[in-house]
Amino acid sequence: MERKLASRRSFLSLAVVAPLAAWGLSACGTAGPGGGSGGAVAASIWSLTGAPGEVIRKNSIDVFNKANPDNQIKLTLFQNDAFKTKIKTAIGAGEAPTMIYGWGGGGLKTYAKANQVIDLTSWLAENPKVKDRLFPSSFGAATIDGKIYALPNETVAPIIFFYNKEVFAKANVQPPKTWDDLLTLAKTFNGMGIAPISLGGQSRWTSMMWLEYMFDRIGGPQVFNDIFAGKANAWSNPAAIEALTKIQELISANGFIKGFSSITADSNADQALLYTGKAAMMLHGAWTYGSMKNDGGDFVKKGNLGWFNFPTIGSGTGDPKNSIGNPGQYMSISAKATKAEQDTAKKYFATGMLTPAEVTAWIQSGAVPIVTGIDAQLAATDDKDFLGFVYNLAKDAPNFQQSWDQALSPTAAEALLNNIDQLFTKSITPQKFASNMNATLGQ
Amino acid sequence: MTATTSLSALGTGAQSKGKTGSLAWLVLPALALFLLFAIAPLAGVLLLSFANWDGIGSISFAGAANWLRTFADPMMYHALGLTFIIMAVSWLIQTPISLLLGVFSAGSQKYRALLAVLYFLPLLLSSAAIAIAYKSLLDPNFGLAAGLHLPILAQDWLGQPQLALGVVIFVVSWQFIPFHTLIYQGGVRQIPRQLYEAAEIDGAGRFKQFVYITVPQLKYTIITSSTLMVVGALTYFDMIFVLTNGGPGNATRNLALDMYLTGFKANQMGQASVTAVILVALGLGLALLLQRLGGKDKNGSQLEGL
Numbered sequence: 001m002e003r004k005l006a007s008r009r010s011f012l013s014l015a016v017v018a019p020l021a022a023w024g025l026s027a028c029g030t031a032g033p034g035g036g037s038g039g040a041v042a043a044s045i046w047s048l049t050g051a052p053g054e055v056i057r058k059n060s061i062d063v064f065n066k067a068n069p070d071n072q073i074k075l076t077l078f079q080n081d082a083f084k085t086k087i088k089t090a091i092g093a094g095e096a097p098t099m100i101y102g103w104g105g106g107g108l109k110t111y112a113k114a115n116q117v118i119d120l121t122s123w124l125a126e127n128p129k130v131k132d133r134l135f136p137s138s139f140g141a142a143t144i145d146g147k148i149y150a151l152p153n154e155t156v157a158p159i160i161f162f163y164n165k166e167v168f169a170k171a172n173v174q175p176p177k178t179w180d181d182l183l184t185l186a187k188t189f190n191g192m193g194i195a196p197i198s199l200g201g202q203s204r205w206t207s208m209m210w211l212e213y214m215f216d217r218i219g220g221p222q223v224f225n226d227i228f229a230g231k232a233n234a235w236s237n238p239a240a241i242e243a244l245t246k247i248q249e250l251i252s253a254n255g256f257i258k259g260f261s262s263i264t265a266d267s268n269a270d271q272a273l274l275y276t277g278k279a280a281m282m283l284h285g286a287w288t289y290g291s292m293k294n295d296g297g298d299f300v301k302k303g304n305l306g307w308f309n310f311p312t313i314g315s316g317t318g319d320p321k322n323s324i325g326n327p328g329q330y331m332s333i334s335a336k337a338t339k340a341e342q343d344t345a346k347k348y349f350a351t352g353m354l355t356p357a358e359v360t361a362w363i364q365s366g367a368v369p370i371v372t373g374i375d376a377q378l379a380a381t382d383d384k385d386f387l388g389f390v391y392n393l394a395k396d397a398p399n400f401q402q403s404w405d406q407a408l409s410p411t412a413a414e415a416l417l418n419n420i421d422q423l424f425t426k427s428i429t430p431q432k433f434a435s436n437m438n439a440t441l442g443q
Numbered sequence: 444m445t446a447t448t449s450l451s452a453l454g455t456g457a458q459s460k461g462k463t464g465s466l467a468w469l470v471l472p473a474l475a476l477f478l479l480f481a482i483a484p485l486a487g488v489l490l491l492s493f494a495n496w497d498g499i500g501s502i503s504f505a506g507a508a509n510w511l512r513t514f515a516d517p518m519m520y521h522a523l524g525l526t527f528i529i530m531a532v533s534w535l536i537q538t539p540i541s542l543l544l545g546v547f548s549a550g551s552q553k554y555r556a557l558l559a560v561l562y563f564l565p566l567l568l569s570s571a572a573i574a575i576a577y578k579s580l581l582d583p584n585f586g587l588a589a590g591l592h593l594p595i596l597a598q599d600w601l602g603q604p605q606l607a608l609g610v611v612i613f614v615v616s617w618q619f620i621p622f623h624t625l626i627y628q629g630g631v632r633q634i635p636r637q638l639y640e641a642a643e644i645d646g647a648g649r650f651k652q653f654v655y656i657t658v659p660q661l662k663y664t665i666i667t668s669s670t671l672m673v674v675g676a677l678t679y680f681d682m683i684f685v686l687t688n689g690g691p692g693n694a695t696r697n698l699a700l701d702m703y704l705t706g707f708k709a710n711q712m713g714q715a716s717v718t719a720v721i722l723v724a725l726g727l728g729l730a731l732l733l734q735r736l737g738g739k740d741k742n743g744s745q746l747e748g749l
Contacts, residue, residue: 088710413709421693
């Protein structure tokens, strides 16, 4: 799962601004104060377009470049999906930027196995200040075979159950605590002509978030850990089969909005369904808070947006405090970069990333940066209820499961998304899903 | 008379022979580009189909494993079947419509010229733009249905497997009919007027003229247009990728899209290369077949006796 653009309009304006920004920065790199003195070679960094990350990254690099005339960084921005293909091709061709942005997990493992990124374990041990201020849970997805290959940064984005308070008040119901509550609510809302749950099913990873929570609630973190470790027949675990069966029951009970397979998350149509009151609930990433605040008129401001933890399921063994989502974003250093470039990157890691100014900027955008000890700062914002909820959810979760499509290898992830699509359109049974996925274990 | 004709024929023959001999080097730039950008990548893909590569790490020899896996994969047959369904149905829809529109727009009346310009508008749009536009129009909650208050349009267009395939074929046809109309328009304008005049004198009506003169005269145009449609259908990718991404549940995952998803999303370049080789072979085979259908007598004239 990835960060999604805040809105189409902001995307469009950014698409126009991005090349200019890149041009402006490159001009800075050659003509700036660093250009003359010693002819320092600029380290390169690729990042994503889209608010608020783009502006924050750009400002952070501007500040770093001004403070370090001998260590210049050149920023290039790409649109999310284009970036994902581009970075793979660039790394494969040995043309990777010095700093490689990513989401950790399976993708990072591919780079590490091919010796394309450097091992940061000893550097982090020498610089405990860099490591200790970040959420410990964020390092899991950066660690491969006990070695850390990336520095976690930016924000934590758990998956959260949102609901429309106005619609709930009209139906005179409370947020669901259990799976059975959810099924009852589905009936109530269908009776009122309101879709119970909004889902951008065509994007596939949106449907995946449901399974991630259900696997955890029914069987605990061990179910996916076995899958991740490639244990034989791990997808046929009874807990997994139960989750797969239950989701198809919810689909059959019209739990999701009619036509969910036609809806994409890229267009934010799933969020629009929630804030226009056409749907009552939505399971989505924490980043949608910012875009709903932006696009939904006064929906968020008036306090109509509510949120709750994913309900418990029957006698499931998973801790209801467990969470899933993106534990952070990740920055690695290319093994093909020169020593000077690598040193610049490390300096930026240590002094330029998640600075107090950057932390404030992230919080103002409605997100929670992965830095400890920001409780007071979060409590001082307009969005303190939501940010506090996200912060505590991420901090207190006994297990924070990284999104499956990021944790698994790209090969297994693509098979997973493909099978989820078929599961949700009910063209395969839970058993068939499990046997299809068992074939991908260890890939 | 006869002697002069044969003499002049001989003369041109010798002349053209001389020209090809001395000017053969003219072909070199084109040949170099063709080798570099068509033949070399093709050879690379063929080699890669016998290798394992994730696009990032090292390439290792895999033997025939990729080929065996591809031919044992039900997904491949599904994608192949879909490719042929899209090819056949879109041909059946596009050919008659573009033929009729082509004949219509070939007329010299002013209003026809104006309509022709309007018909050709889709040609100006990129596939991705068309797909994004249709995706928004077909959105069941915020699309055309909501805008026009026509609940009948609020179908799950891209969510039901059969409907989604229908939508893909419709959009492909919508996109390419203008292009083929243009080809037919050109073809129709080349048909000599005398044929129609003669037919009118013999009392043939509009319909008979169309069936007995226009269609037979357009034989080679039909073959050209069909070749482009059929071979083009093998590689429909961009529009489907943006519109449905192969979904719902693989209902629109044709061979070209399957190749992309296997190679660039699932990082299995070897297996994707097998699909690519299959696509190339199919494309060449079909193009050859269609040329054969047109008859072996390449020099046979349709204008004999004129």
